[in-house]
Amino acid sequence: MLAVRSLPRVASAATGQPAISFGVQTRNMATLKEISVRLKSVSNIAKITKSMKMIASTKVTKAQRVMETARVYGNSATALYQHTGTSTNEESGKPLVVVVSSDRGLCGGIHSSLSKTTRKYLSAHPEAALAILGQKAKAQLQRDSRQQIVVTFDSVAKNLPTWTEAALIADEILKTGIEFETANIIYNKFKSVIAFDTVIVPVHSYKALLESPKLSAYEVEDPVLKNYEEFTLANTVFWGIAEGNASEMAAKRTAMENATKNAGEMIQKLTLTYNRSRQATITNELIDIITGAMAV
Amino acid sequence: MATGHSALRSLADLDLPRSKIPQRNMFRLATRAVRPIARYPLARAYATEASGAGKLRLSFTLPHQTLLSDVEVTQVNLSSSEGDMGILGEHVPTVAQLKPGVIEIFSATDKPKKFFASGGFAIINPDSTLNINALEAFPIEELDVDAARRALDDATRRSTSAATEAERVAAKIELEVYEAVVTAAGKQ
Numbered sequence: 295m296l297a298v299r300s301l302p303r304v305a306s307a308a309t310g311q312p313a314i315s316f317g318v319q320t321r322n323m324a325t326l327k328e329i330s331v332r333l334k335s336v337s338n339i340a341k342i343t344k345s346m347k348m349i350a351s352t353k354v355t356k357a358q359r360v361m362e363t364a365r366v367y368g369n370s371a372t373a374l375y376q377h378t379g380t381s382t383n384e385e386s387g388k389p390l391v392v393v394v395s396s397d398r399g400l401c402g403g404i405h406s407s408l409s410k411t412t413r414k415y416l417s418a419h420p421e422a423a424l425a426i427l428g429q430k431a432k433a434q435l436q437r438d439s440r441q442q443i444v445v446t447f448d449s450v451a452k453n454l455p456t457w458t459e460a461a462l463i464a465d466e467i468l469k470t471g472i473e474f475e476t477a478n479i480i481y482n483k484f485k486s487v488i489a490f491d492t493v494i495v496p497v498h499s500y501k502a503l504l505e506s507p508k509l510s511a512y513e514v515e516d517p518v519l520k521n522y523e524e525f526t527l528a529n530t531v532f533w534g535i536a537e538g539n540a541s542e543m544a545a546k547r548t549a550m551e552n553a554t555k556n557a558g559e560m561i562q563k564l565t566l567t568y569n570r571s572r573q574a575t576i577t578n579e580l581i582d583i584i585t586g587a588m589a590v
Numbered sequence: 591m592a593t594g595h596s597a598l599r600s601l602a603d604l605d606l607p608r609s610k611i612p613q614r615n616m617f618r619l620a621t622r623a624v625r626p627i628a629r630y631p632l633a634r635a636y637a638t639e640a641s642g643a644g645k646l647r648l649s650f651t652l653p654h655q656t657l658l659s660d661v662e663v664t665q666v667n668l669s670s671s672e673g674d675m676g677i678l679g680e681h682v683p684t685v686a687q688l689k690p691g692v693i694e695i696f697s698a699t700d701k702p703k704k705f706f707a708s709g710g711f712a713i714i715n716p717d718s719t720l721n722i723n724a725l726e727a728f729p730i731e732e733l734d735v736d737a738a739r740r741a742l743d744d745a746t747r748r749s750t751s752a753a754t755e756a757e758r759v760a761a762k763i764e765l766e767v768y769e770a771v772v773t774a775a776g777k778q
Contacts, residue, residue: 366659367651370721374685377715457653457725511716514685518671521687525711529723532653 326575329568336564340557346400347550354487354543360454361484361540368533371526372495380498380506382476389422390444390474391415392467394481394534395431397449401546404482404490404538405430411480411492416442423474425467427535445470451535460532467531468524475499477527481534482541488548490541497530499523644679648695650705650722657705657727658695666720667694668712677712677720684714688724690770692777704730706774708767733775742768 374380382389393412395405408431416422416439424439426432426446436443447463467477477497482490500516500523503509648666650658666677669691675684688710695703710724745768749761 360654363651363654363656366649366656367653367723370649370651371711371723373715373719373721374713377683377717460653508716512683512685515672518685518687522685522711525723529653 326568326571329564329571333561333564333568336557336560340554340561343550343553343557347547347554350543350547350550354540354547356454357536357540357543358484361536364455364533364536368529371529372497374503374522375496375498378503378506378508378512380503380509382496382498382502388472388474389419390425390467390472390477391419391422392425392477392479392531392534393427393431393435394450394479394531394538395426395428396451396538396542397429398542398546399430400549401542402549404542404545405434407490407492408480408482409434411494413438415478415480415494423472425470427463427531444472451539455532455535455539457528457532460535461528464524464528464531467527475502477530479530479534481538484537484540484544487544490545495530495534497523497527644718646677646679646681647719648722649719650693650695650724650727652724652727660719661697663695663697665694665696666722667692667696668707668722670712675712677714679718681714681718681720683716684712686712686714688712688722690767692730692770692774693722693724693727704774706730706733706771730774733771735772735775738768738771738775742772 391412393408395408399405405428412424412431412435416424422442423444424435424442425444426435427450429448432443432446432448445467447466450463451459476499479495479497481493481495483493485491498506500519503519503523504516645662646664646666648658648661648663650656664678668675668677668686669689670686671689672686675686688707690708691706693705693707695705697703705724705727706729707722707724707727710722712720712722714720742765745761745764749758749765752758752761
C-alpha cells in the first residue's frame, strides 16, 4: 500500500531538517514559492558580492603599489625622529588624534578596529582632540566622544590617495588652531593581503623636536623646523591614507570572498530544500489521486 | 616634447592647493627671499672631503615614486633655503628645506644625475645618510624650456594682476618655481 508507506517519508522530509529552515517553513505548497523567491535573491546577492570582490582585487594591487612608495617616503621623512630621540612629553600640551578611516563599509573589521584603538587611547588621554577622516569612524566615534571632535573630513581617498589631498587635510587640521604637542595618526597598517594592524604613529610638534636630546647635533633653524613639522604632518597623513586604503581594499576582498562563499552554500542548501519540498508536493498529489482512484 | 610638458603640468598642479592656504609656513617656502649663497655649510662640506670622506647613503623619495633608495653616492648638490649645499659623506647633520631647483647626484659608478625638484626637505643624519623628500622631481632632460617660459610669463602676469592676496602669493610661488625651471632647463 503506497499511500501508507509514503506518508511517514513526507513527514520526515518536511520536519526532519531543522538545519535548513532559513526562517521559512518547509512544509506545504506555499513555501515552494517562498523558497524560490529566496533562492533568487540569494543568487543575486552572490552575483553582487562576487563582482565587488573582483573590483576590490584589482584595487588592492593598485593601492598596494601606492602604499609601498608612500611607506618608503614616510619612513624616510620620519627617520629624523629616531636620530634625535624625540619622545612624547605627556605633561605639556594636549595630544591630537587623527583617525584615518574611509566612507565605505563592507570591509570586515577595518573601521571598528580603528574606533576601538581610538577609544582606548581616548580613555587614557581624555583631554585629546580628535580629527577624523572618513564617515565610518565618525559615525562610530561621535556616539561617545562628540565633544572631542574638532574637525572631520568626508570622501577621503575616493580614488587613489594623493599627497595633495593629504596636504590639504593637514592644512585644515592646522587651521583649526589646535596647539598640539604630538599628533597621533591612527591608521590600519597593511601587513599582508589577509592581515592588517591598527597602529598609532606620532608626529611631533617642533617644540617637542626642539626639546629632543640629540637635536643639538643638527644644524637647523627654527622656522625650518616649524615647516618640517607641518610637512611631516602632511606626509604622515598621506602615509596613513595610503596604508589604510590598501588594508581596506584587501579586507574588502576577503570579506566579499567569504560572502560569496556563504551565499554559494546557502544556494546549495536552498536548492536542496526546494527540490525536496517539490518532491513532497508531487508525492502528496499522487497520494490524493491514488486514494481517490481506490475509493471509486 | 610631451613628457616635458607633463612634467610642467604636474608642477603647476602641485601649486594649485597653495592658493587657498598662503598663510601657512609650509607653503611659503618658495616665497622667501632668495638668500645669498650659504656661507658655512658649503665650506664645511668641502672640509670633510680632505679628511677622506665616508660613504654617503642617499634616499631620494617622492610621495608617489621612489627615485633612489639607500644608494651609495659620492656627492649631492642641492639648493636649500639656506643657500646651495654640496653634501659629501660625514657632512654635519642638517635639516634643510629645499628650494625649487636642481639636485645633482654624483656616484662613483654611474654618470651624474640631475633632477629638478619643486620643494621638500633634505635631512642629513649623523650616520651619513641623506634623506631627500621632495614633492615632485623630474630628470632635467624631461623639462621643456619653451613650456616653462610660457608658464613663467603667465605667472608673471598673474602675480601683478591678481585680485586677492592669496592669488598673488600663489602666483609668486609659481613664478619662483618656473624661474628655477627655466634656469635649470636652460643650463642642460
